[in-house]
Amino acid sequence: MRPSILKSLKPDIIVEMLDMAVAFENWNKVLETADVLYQCAQCIYEERVECQEKGGSKLHTHTERPLVYYIGWSHMMRGMAYQKLGQIDQARACIRQYATLGCMEGLDEAELQVVQEFKRKAEIYRYALEIEAGQVELLEGYVNLLLEYPEERLSGLKVITEAAVRHGWRIDFIIHMLEEKVDGSGVGLGSLNNDDMYHYCYQRALYEQWIGRPQEAVDFILKAMRVADRPGMERQIIRCTAVLESLRKMATEEQIEQYRVFLAGIK
Template sequence: MLDMAVGFENWSKVLEIADILYQCVKCIHEERRERQSQGWSAPYNPTERPLLYYYGYSLEMKGLAYQKLGKVEEARACIRRYAELKWMGSLNEAEEQVVHEFKHKARANRYALEIEVGQAELLDEYVGFLRKHPDEQVRGLTTIMGAAVRYGWQVDQIIHTFSEQIDDFNIKSDSSNNENMYLYFFQRAMYEQWMRRPQDAVECILQAIRLAHELGMDRYFKRCASKFESLRETATKEQVQRYRAFLKIVE
């Protein structure tokens, strides 16, 4: 349910569902502690992942929703909470792995949040982080380009630094990778347009259209089509032909 609400960018719903998940985790944990304190065996509540994961995930999604709603301090508070998840006492190996996973997520999301609110002094540090963590690169570059347009930063050198990695990611084909790449190319188009390179912007939109089609995401496709039409006068004949070919595929 959380994933669906995030997909539809319904941030108030994300907050609501994340709170429900948090309360469910809290109730199960308290029940386990009470039974153990009385010498009873803990109830069997099978979950795909350790209970601690769902606690961290609820906070991560709340932080994301607050960030999208512009509530920066609330987002920071959520990040601080899931950065340190050792609140359940002694942890087994699987739970220790969850703690490590969310510590990493908290660091990545803290950088993204601060860049989004215009902390340009963190750019070099963030780029260093992205170099060490390839799995964060596409999302990180998307965040940087969005901030660049918003605050007037020129980030061509950063884009160039990761150009080979982006090409490699673009070749790979799976649903999660394609969605991240779609967001990258759409935001890159906004950046190229802002940099007054309209044909480069069109090229990025065509890449985004291709990925939107592969994802089967109608609203993504419509968003791209609208952006292409706003740039049509600057597109080359070859780019217009490719766009028309995409339209025929989805008819």
Template sequence: MRKSILKSLKPDVIVEMLDMAVAFENWNKVMERADMLYQCVQSIHEERQDYQSKGMPTPHVYIERPLVYYYGFSHLMRGMAHQKMGQVDQARASIDQYAELGWMEDLDEVDMQVVQEFRHKAHVNRYVLEIEAGQVQLLEEFVNFLLEHLEEGLAGLKVITEAAVRHRWQIDRVLHVFEDQIQGDGTEMNSSNNDDIYHYCYQRALYEQWMGRPQEAVEFILQAIRLADKLGMDRYFIRCTALLESLREEATAEQIGRYRVMLEGMK
């Protein structure tokens, strides 16, 4: 991309474009936008270095976050896209790139905090990548990590449950360990974690169905339907109702009654 074009782009606008592409699960677009963000911040960084080498004041570019953040975010999003497309080796390489961002010059205290945050994300995402790839030998280590970092607990449990469904792992013991931390009845919901809770509930419903506990599966899918409505995500809602309909014959009359009331309330 030509420098004249890059200079007209704003990193924060590209971040918003990336968030939108992620929301629509358009991973090719995520990859494209991540590359655009990287080239944009690289152009800003090179221009700053050029001016500094000449002893001139650097031109002001308004950005909402430290420049190092955009480097890290571009690699993070590229890694996510590779992971979602099943490109494990490329995802590992992207994680390595945002694991260590301290190569930038003149990092102040705020910059170093950003570097540490991305280092932590890399540590978490290495576990996530390997668990999703079926590395069951890392499961206990990941569970212990999550118990030490409870702020990662819900997102981590979502990953474990999805991997259990995909690879046919029995994880009842893991779910029991977390039952006091992650409330299955959804009373801990808030706007910051609704999406994670939705995905956990949906994957937990699939797990309970596989384990031969259809009524437990229905309970989790009812929670997922409620969250899909709260999030305003039609594709989540359609996915949930399809799963519930497949379980209808094994659901209790009371559960089907709640389902009907829920649907009436959403009209």
């Protein structure tokens, strides 16, 4: 893309476009938009470095976040998209890129804090990627990281339960231990309007179904449906409905009534 076009773009608007592509699970669009975000941020960065090398003051382009954030976010979103598309080597490469943002020149204190945050995220997502690929021996290290960083526990629960179903792991003890920690952190498994909560409840329902606890599975898919009951989540509701219908014959009368009431409320 031409530098003149890149300079006219606003990184924060591109981030919003990325969020929309992720919400619609359009992973090719995520890759495309993340690339535009990277090029835009890189263009601003190179212009800033060039100005400083010539003895001028740091160029100031108004953004809501430090410039390095947009470069790191572009790598992180590309990594997510490659992971969803099953291109694991490319996802690993993206993780390495946002783990090493500190090599950029002229970073101020606020930018260095962002660099450290992405380095931390890279460590967590590196574990998550390999666990999803079946590396069960990394579970202990991943759980220890989740215990160290409370804000990552809910998304980590989703990763672990999804991997358990995919690879046939029985991990009740790990799930219950992390659930207790999530409840104790103030987030709570009853929280609404939380994407991580939706994904965890959905994957937990699949785990309970696989283990052979259908009524527990229904409880979790009902929770997932309630969390997803907001604009833009229609696709998620359809997925939940498909899972619940597959469990209908094993659900209790009370659960079926909750399901009926929910469906009546979204018509």
